[in-house]
Amino acid sequence: MLDRRIIDGNKFNQKLADEMAEAGYDRIRACIQCGTCTATCPAGRRTAYRTRQLIRKALLGLREEVLSDPTLWLCTTCGTCQERCPRKIEITDAITFLRNLAVEAGYMRPEHRGVSHKFIKTGHAVPIDDEKWSKLRESLGLPPLPPTVHCYPKALREVQKLLKKTGFDKLVEYKGDD
Amino acid sequence: MEEHSYNLFLGCVIPNRLPQIEAATRLVAPKLGIKIEEMKGASCCPAPGVIRSFDNETWLAIVSRNISIAEENGHDMLILCNGCYGTLIAGVHALQDPTTLERVNKLLAGVKRKVKGSVKAKHLTEVLYKDIGMERIEETITRPINARCAIHLGCHLLKPSDIRPWGTVEDFTVVDELVELTGATVVDYKLADMCCGAGGGLRSAELKVSLDMVREKLEAIKQAKADCLVNVCNFCHLQFDIGQVQVNKEFGTDYQIPILYYTQLLGLAQGFTPKQMGLDKHYISVEPFLEKIGMSL
Ligand code: SF4
Numbered sequence: 001m002l003d004r005r006i007i008d009g010n011k012f013n014q015k016l017a018d019e020m021a022e023a024g025y026d027r028i029r030a031c032i033q034c035g036t037c038t039a040t041c042p043a044g045r046r047t048a049y050r051t052r053q054l055i056r057k058a059l060l061g062l063r064e065e066v067l068s069d070p071t072l073w074l075c076t077t078c079g080t081c082q083e084r085c086p087r088k089i090e091i092t093d094a095i096t097f098l099r100n101l102a103v104e105a106g107y108m109r110p111e112h113r114g115v116s117h118k119f120i121k122t123g124h125a126v127p128i129d130d131e132k133w134s135k136l137r138e139s140l141g142l143p144p145l146p147p148t149v150h151c152y153p154k155a156l157r158e159v160q161k162l163l164k165k166t167g168f169d170k171l172v173e174y175k176g177d178d
Numbered sequence: 179m180e181e182h183s184y185n186l187f188l189g190c191v192i193p194n195r196l197p198q199i200e201a202a203t204r205l206v207a208p209k210l211g212i213k214i215e216e217m218k219g220a221s222c223c224p225a226p227g228v229i230r231s232f233d234n235e236t237w238l239a240i241v242s243r244n245i246s247i248a249e250e251n252g253h254d255m256l257i258l259c260n261g262c263y264g265t266l267i268a269g270v271h272a273l274q275d276p277t278t279l280e281r282v283n284k285l286l287a288g289v290k291r292k293v294k295g296s297v298k299a300k301h302l303t304e305v306l307y308k309d310i311g312m313e314r315i316e317e318t319i320t321r322p323i324n325a326r327c328a329i330h331l332g333c334h335l336l337k338p339s340d341i342r343p344w345g346t347v348e349d350f351t352v353v354d355e356l357v358e359l360t361g362a363t364v365v366d367y368k369l370a371d372m373c374c375g376a377g378g379g380l381r382s383a384e385l386k387v388s389l390d391m392v393r394e395k396l397e398a399i400k401q402a403k404a405d406c407l408v409n410v411c412n413f414c415h416l417q418f419d420i421g422q423v424q425v426n427k428e429f430g431t432d433y434q435i436p437i438l439y440y441t442q443l444l445g446l447a448q449g450f451t452p453k454q455m456g457l458d459k460h461y462i463s464v465e466p467f468l469e470k471i472g473m474s475l
C-alpha cells in the first residue's frame with residue numbers, strides 16, 4: 001500500500017523527538033518540511049526512501065514505524081541533505097542516531113550482523129579471511145599481513161575487550177567463533 | 179629536503195582487499211618527503227556507515243583506541259580512505275569535549291590506554307595540497323600524463339563541512355588541481371559530485387541499490403569520453419572497480435572504465451611502472467588508459 005494515509009493523531013507523542021533532542025539533535029524541531037533533503041538525496045531518487053517524511057514521522061513520534069522501516073537503511077550517509085538543509089538540521093547524524101535506536105530495538109539486517117561478527121572476531125570489518133589476499137599483498141612486495149591487529153594478537157584482544165565493555169557483542173548477538 | 183612524518187592509517191579495505199593502493203602510496207611517499215610511521219595494532223577505524231550506524235559508543239571507544247596509537251607515535255595521521263577519514267576526524271572532534279574525553283578514558287583504562295585527542299586526522303589530499311605543496315609535487319613529475327580524467331571525490335572528503343579543513347563543499351578544486359598537476363586534463367560529467375553508493379552499509383545489505391548509483395555515474399563518465407576515473411578514496415575505488423564488474427553482470431551493461439587511485443596516477447607521472455603501481459591487479463583492465471598514455475603493463 002502506498003503511504004498516502006492520514007495518520008491517526010492519537011498515535012502522536014513527543015518521546016522520539018525528546019530522545020533525539022537529548023542526544024543533541026534538537027534542531028530537528030526546526031524542520032519546515034521544505035523537502036530540500038528529499039530533493040538532494042541520491043537514494044531517494046531511485047527508491048521509496050523519503051528523507052523529509054522520515055524527519056516528519058520522527059517529529060510526530062511514530063517511533064515503532066520509523067525504527068522498523070527498512071528504508072532507514074537506504075541512506076548512504078553521503079551528507080548532502082545535511083549540507084543543504086536551510087534549517088541547518090544535522091539530518092545525516094540524526095539518521096545514524098535513529099539507526100542506533102533501530103538496532104537496539106532488534107531491527108538489524110543479517111548482512112550487518114555478519115560484518116559486525118567479522119569485526120569482533122578479527123578487529124577488521126573487512127579482514128584477511130582467505131590466503132589469496134595475503135598472496136596478493138606479497139605479489140606487490142608487501143608483507144603478507146599488514147601491521148594492524150592482524151599482526152598483533154595483543155592488540156586484537158584489546159579491541160575485543162572494549163567491544164565486550166560497550167556491550168557490542170551482545171547487541172549483535174555474537175556467540176564466539178561461527 | 180624537509181621531511182614530514184605521518185602515522186599511516188591503513189584501515190581495512192586498503193591492506194586487506196586493495197593492497198595495490200598501499201603499495202603505490204608507499205612508493206610515491208618518499209619522493210615527496212613523506213616519512214611513514216606505522217600504526218602498529220590499529221584496527222578497523224571503525225567504519226562509519228556500519229559500526230557507527232549500529233552503536234555510537236562502540237564506534238567512539240574503538241576510534242579513540244586508534245587515535246591513542248597515533249598519539250603514542252606523536253605525528254598526525256595520513257588517511258587514504260574517506261570512510262576512515264570521516265571516522266577519525268569525527269573521533270578527534272568528539273574528544274575535544276571534556277565530558278566525552280573523560281568517559282572514553284574510563285573505557286580505555288580497561289585496556290591500559292589513554293587518549294587526548296591531540297593529533298590531527300588528515301586526508302591524503304590535505305597532506306599533499308597543504309603540507310607538501312603543489313610546487314614540491316610538481317618537481318617530482320618526470321613523465322607527464324596526457325589523458326582525459328574524470329574525478330570522483332567521495333562524500334566524506336568534504337562532508338560534514340563543519341569539521342573539515344576546506345571551508346567549502348560546492349567549489350572545491352583541490353583534487354582537480356592535483357590531477358592536472360600530473361599533466362592530465364580533468365573532464366566534467368553529469369552528477370560528478372554524486373555519491374558512489376557504497377557507503378552507509380548499502381554495499382553489504384542493499385547491493386542492488388548501491389550498484390544502481392554507481393551505474394548512473396559510470397554511464398555519465400562514459401558519455402563524457404573520459405579515459406579513466408581518478409579517485410581519492412579506496413572504498414569508492416572498490417565500488418567503481420569491483421562494482422563495475424558487478425554492474426555489468428547485474429544490468430547487462432559493458433562498462434570498461436579504468437579506475438585509478440590518485441597515488442597510482444601520480445606514481446606513473448613520477449616514472450614508476452604500471453606494475454609497481456599495482457595496475458595489473460585491477461578488476462577492470464587499465465590497459466586502454468595505459469595505451470592512451472603510451473605505456474603498457
Ligand atoms: S531540508 Fe531540512 S528543513 Fe527541509 S524538510 Fe529536510 S530536514 Fe526539514
Ligand code: SF4
Pocket residue numbers: 037040041042043044051074075076077078079080081082091092
Ligand atoms: S545523507 Fe542519506 S538521506 Fe541525506 S542525502 Fe545522503 S543518502 Fe539521502
